[in-house]
Amino acid sequence: MNDHGGTAGGTHGPGITLTAGTLLMRPWREEDVPALLEAYDDPAMRQWIRLPASTPEEAARWLELQYEGWESGSRFSFAVTDTARGGELVGNLALKRTHPSPERAEVGYWTAAWARGRGVAPQALEALTDWAFTTFAAEGLVRLELLHQVDNVASCRVAEKSGYAFAELLSALPPEFPLDGHLHVRQAPLRGSPGAGVTAQRGEAEPGVSPAGSSDSR
Numbered sequence: 231m232n233d234h235g236g237t238a239g240g241t242h243g244p245g246i247t248l249t250a251g252t253l254l255m256r257p258w259r260e261e262d263v264p265a266l267l268e269a270y271d272d273p274a275m276r277q278w279i280r281l282p283a284s285t286p287e288e289a290a291r292w293l294e295l296q297y298e299g300w301e302s303g304s305r306f307s308f309a310v311t312d313t314a315r316g317g318e319l320v321g322n323l324a325l326k327r328t329h330p331s332p333e334r335a336e337v338g339y340w341t342a343a344w345a346r347g348r349g350v351a352p353q354a355l356e357a358l359t360d361w362a363f364t365t366f367a368a369e370g371l372v373r374l375e376l377l378h379q380v381d382n383v384a385s386c387r388v389a390e391k392s393g394y395a396f397a398e399l400l401s402a403l404p405p406e407f408p409l410d411g412h413l414h415v416r417q418a419p420l421r422g423s424p425g426a427g428v429t430a431q432r433g434e435a436e437p438g439v440s441p442a443g444s445s446d447s448r
Contacts, residue, residue, distance in 0.1 A: 250353040255308035265319035269342040320345035376414040389414040
């Protein structure tokens with residue numbers, strides 16, 4: 231069992247939930263497959279995806295990857311639901327801790343077509359950000375990165391609304407990422423300063439980093 235609730239070979243994510251207004255974020259479940267398939271059956275979504283979920287088999291594999299992430303502690307993926315709408319699935323949210331340095335991690339998200347325009351992504355991302363900096367503070371996490379391709383304008387707006395300041399223009403990585411990307415960064419609040427503003431610092435992206443991460447299709 232890792233320090234954050236995953237159990238190797240066992241449960242599909244621990245009982246960790248996050249809230250923001252009417253949004254409830256919880257680990258993904260098998261019963262989410264129909265809504266997951268519906269979300270991925272969207273031209274705007276398919277523009278950004280790298281791992282398809284067009285069939286029940288692909289959706290099952292997608293879910294398995296999320297479970298594996300919880301178990302390894304490398305990826306914490308949450309289904310975003312709206313309690314005011316009967317628990318409707320409205321998006322996906324993920325914290326990815328795959329960087330060699332424990333000081334850095336990446337955030338990613340997507341919003342289902344039927345829920346866009348409600349402010350889902352900024353609310354959910356703020357909850358994830360607070361949870362990440364609190365949960366992993368003892369391990370040294372001080373920097374969260376958000377990446378998106380330059381033509382993903384919606385993700386850029388979400389980053390700005392959520393306090394992830396633009397830090398660097400990333401070079402394209404064709405053929406998978408044919409366009410340049412943006413790196414946005416948010417720094418952890420200074421310890422011992424309750425309510426202190428969060429500042430972002432300009433930093434270098436590691437070579438070969440993906441410029442399309444914020445759609446979180448992985």
